[in-house]
Amino acid sequence: MNRKIIYFSLLSLLLLFTVQDACARKKKEKSAKTEIKGYENHLKDCVASDSTGLMIMHRTKDKVLVEFPVRLLEKEMLLASSIINISDNGEGVVGQFTSPEVMFRFVRNGKKLEARMMTNQPLMREETGKEGVASSLLKSASGGVYKSFKIEAFAKDSSSVLVNLAPLFLEHSDYSNPFSSYAPNSMYGMVTRKFRCDTSRSFLKDIHSYPDNISVTCVLGYDVDYTAFGTITMQRNVPVTVTAARMLVLLPETPMDIRYANQKVNTAFLVRKQYVDEMSPLKSTHLVKRWRLEPSDKAAFKRGEKVEPKKPIVFYIDTLMPDSWKPYIKEGVEEWNKSFEKIGYLNAVQAKEWPKGTDFSSSNIRHSSICYAPDWMYMAQTSMHTDPRTGEILNASVYIHHNFLSLLYSGRCTQTMASDPTARTLTLSEKQMGELLKVGIAQQVGRCLGLTDNMGASYHYPVDSLRSAEFTRQHGLTASVMDNIMCNYIAQPEDVEKGAVLVQPGIGPYDYFPIRYLYAPVVADKPEKELVTLNKWVEDAYTAHEYHYGPRQEFYALYDPTALYWDLGDDPFKAADYQIQNLKISIANFMKWYAKEDYDISRRAELYASLIKLFTNRAMELSFWIGGLYLDEGKEGISFPVSKEMQQKALNYLVKMSMDLDWLTNAEVKSSLELQDLIVDKTRKYIFQLLFDRIRYVALCSEKSDGEYSVKNYMDDIHSIVWKGVLQNRVLTNTEMLYQNAFIDYLVKNISKNMGGGTAKNAGRQQALRGDSFKMDIFNEANSFVMGWQAQDIVPVNSHQDASVYWDMLLKIRNLLSSRISSASPDMKEYYGFLIYKINQILDDN
Template identity: 30%
Template structure:
């Protein structure tokens, strides 16, 4: 009976299906809905073939990347989840004027350690920090992890898996097409400056995505709406092309080397909570390439040994052929320094292969020197380093084409008086090549881990730079990492001297200190005794001092040469006084305009100003010598009174008097209708403001408090300055337009000092008030002694200016 019922039911069902071949639900299904459901698997994942279609553009490397129409996918192997990677964000193409000249194409905007991490059916991109660390065997490790929870940059839904289920597919388009702060090219400062509103997704796009064995590269355009863009204001738009470089870091970090500030290195910092110190111990490590000897036994015997993996730089194919030999020399000049560290052939220059279609300068396995067609006058030596250990992974030196012009101009201005071959706009090719070689060496030095060392020029006696034998052997400074570009000290009678910088003894010393392999030292702490001994061996020798450059130390000034800034600037000005009257003849060409002359004249004024700044640094100056507690002497020492007095005498004679030698009629009458007075005023005002900096005056006050009779006091300096700047008034001599401007600038600077010091009411206020009163008396008493005219009016105006400063009208008074 039951079986009979079943047969009847099946017959009825078949009858219904015959009449209605599709269910009501099937009738409502659209073609689009059917396509969406096609390929769906358990868990909502799609089939690989439906995601990565036959039309996909795929690139395989660290992991596969895919472009399917306007969608971009990462195919991330599960083996790479939770692996440390480094994400470096750079601006690859920049809007004109963005950053006011301090940001260029190639500028790094962020560098962060990241990990890809699976969370259920999502992949998270997380930012990781090694700023706080502890050994994972210690109990405090748990607390370090809990108090340094990793932020999520972006979460991605897993769309599907590759055929063998060893990798997850995620669509990453939104990472590059939305305004993700972690990889943006615009900082908060720039957003505020240009009143950026938002990223316009419709005008943003991914232009390229490539995968290499050790890194993934993405190029994407970001277009922002802005009320006040730096250029093309009517568009209300800022567009950038961003470069995102993601590097796989070594599974086992290189052993780090502890930093010592007595030797200059780029660094990275960690706070070690597992340290035995009774505090959270901040440790600083240097940034360097990993060099390990192929033959440790031979290395230990003191033989030169090749490294397992040398540092290799490839020349950009865009580099003009005539400059390539100089670029190669600039790179391989560092081989001598590495030999001091026990390595031979440690750094090698090669031309990029033109017959290998797979070779790319963006491949992290290759470091390059790129030649960029740009009007930027600069060269840079950035590098990418592992934040866990300081190991430099890769580096791209960038040479901007117009940097040649900067060096030609400086060569003419600073050496032309004594160097006949510099007296032209067409500098001989070999000499330009030599300059380029040394610039490349300087930038490679940065990429090796070395910062600027501005104290290196102070290692050499100033008069020794006039000696051919000395300069040809030792160069112009103890390191190529100083900004000692040219020998502006040598005089016309000095023959055979070296004009251009080169590597020096400090370079060998620093590379040995940072790169020498120390057998048996299996931790950073185990190396410390040896490293300290190497520094102690050179203690007291100025060739091995380090100073990064600061405004208060006259022995650590940028662009300076020699150990006596006053003498060096005296020689430099003597040369400029030869260059100035010849500048028009050396820089003009028949049939051409005066644009080159105008450019060179502007730079000539800049050189004069720079020489002046070097001398200003002596006043209120403090020598800085980094020391450890076991060394003799002090770290900070004020300059002698006599040195400071000599510096002010130089300024009064050479800077604050009217520089008639700069006012060359042949130049002035051909470059502009007016402006000479304003140019000189600007330069002299800059030095007045520099001399009367608040921090400088405070150092003088402190020096007087500590050293009393040995100090050059702020009061004395102010009186000496007033006597010099207002000497015509005391002598009832004519005061020219340049001098009148300088006197107004003097009063204006005193006014600013008084206003800035109102809250503190320090000794600065007291001395400034007394100075203003003295100037007012001087001007008031002298005004009637001059005949009616501009000088009398000027002195009357000074009287009124000071009166307003000392007795301002109440707020709201008209």
């Protein structure tokens, strides 16, 4: 009996589980059918669809429904944004790609699709051979969830999920900002813009699906606040509307082979953390940015024949571009083919007219463009989007602002009017403007090819060679077009008559080397093994003096006087002599040269300001030799102090230059331009201030040279120049007295900084007791010069907090004046007495 009960009970339980399992299966099937049915329901309000590309897309009034293929889960994608049109082009250029490079992986998590932002993914060497290391690194950099999307439905064949990605495309964030940080309304960074997106004025407009990306066109309404210098509110709630293309781009299924960068070569790079082995820490490694360039005929290429690439680098010229500019833009772009031919590629870089076909769109990230911007800005811009995994350039575009040609004209006119009579006009010929535009475009395209500025290239040429017709025709003005040099301000009138070149003709001899480093194939099965060949190329080029790289320096931290923005030639003092000779001719004659065309004198006023600026720029460049450091990437170390003799030569040259400035103005300038007679005094004060601005650099240079030329030595040299007339006990000139007062004012200003509520006397004595503290911050020095990859930042030096040297100098000046006052002339005696009284008041010792 008991046995029957047990059997019956087991049978009942078995039947119960069977029924429950069947019910569960039916429920699951019913659920699946509901989801499948819901797929079509979600599309009933669809107003547009595109099934021709990477993903099938549908748009309703407020949704972007994407059939996201399951095969694309976990694949790397890039989010990008570009401007289609805008209500205020002061906020951005039409056609401009603006948002930063952000990589995503889409991951399914239950009934949600997560967009995971991938950052700081370490690069792992394959030869580690350690099982589990790769997976551990991936798990440690799995990405943060940027957005999560509800899966609306599943495809019947389970090949895709339906999600609404509208929130990803319609939002405003730092990762999808359509506005350029460098825009006319930012006033070169002086104006801060705060953007607030108003969803009530934003809507979806269009969708496109391309073979490797999807694009959503959105109209976005913003309110913008403008703040000057971070504190002054200029305007609030200014409405701006932008039509933007938001793109989700599938990165290449087969990543391009990486190539390691070398800090001695002017190539752009991205930084990745690299795993070497379990005994070594993760280290930073640098990968070059370059296009994927492959020969169309590998066999012919290996035989040394020149072949075209499978996929050339093409730049499309904007239809808005003025027709007269287009031929020269094309020349500037294709100028780089000379360097590609050297490594075996024909027609590697091409400029084409914007295709008229309906399938071509500027919102496709695969199309690089040269766009025209009708606004007031002068400098051209570039943008670049790369594959964060490898550095492969996916898009690189150039944006030419309307006043760019005005900048080119101004440079050509002011720098060459003395030597070239054809430049003495307010309208240069189309050919003259064309050759300027060509070289300007070549510089920008160089950046788009993966090059960076090489500000040291011009220092390789002897100054006198730039006066030679034969040399300049063969070699140009600088060895690299990436040196930011346009015009020959050294050539004299007689040189131009003999045929000396006045405009950089195109790429220079150094420009072949970085193109070779980036794009020439290297026979190696791994990137690490390429380095043997690549490093040998660099070593050979430097040894043979065929290559010199001077990286761009930040304007607030200019250390190396051989790699400046506007310098020409290898002798700064001889170059200054030639330039000043030309400037004297220009200022003496420009009023009559341009009188016929300039009826209201406005253009001549602009030209005069530009001529004065050329001179003050030259003075500033010369000042960088005082306390300068050679940042030579081609040597073992990378920072070498400028010699004491060179620093003293620069100091004496600047003072001598400042004593002879009457030529900066003349009677016609004074009367016609209604200028007060202050330009000479203002320029002298500017030059004198330059000398004091170099003190902290002298302190740093002294540290690097074991005190060869100390701050005290430098101050004594300035003292011997400024107070030379007092030492000789003669009547002083107005210029000497101006310098002497400026010298005392500078000393007072720097002592006052250290008073701390006490007297200048006490502050100076307290500083003196502590000794000379012109020391660099060793930690910051070690972490800046040694790295070498980025532009050198400011190295902290304590000279601005040290009053002892200034205190001693004031005492020295007072003693000198006291020793000379009794034998001085009546006028000088009164002047000396006033200075002594002034110093006594300062030192609180009267």
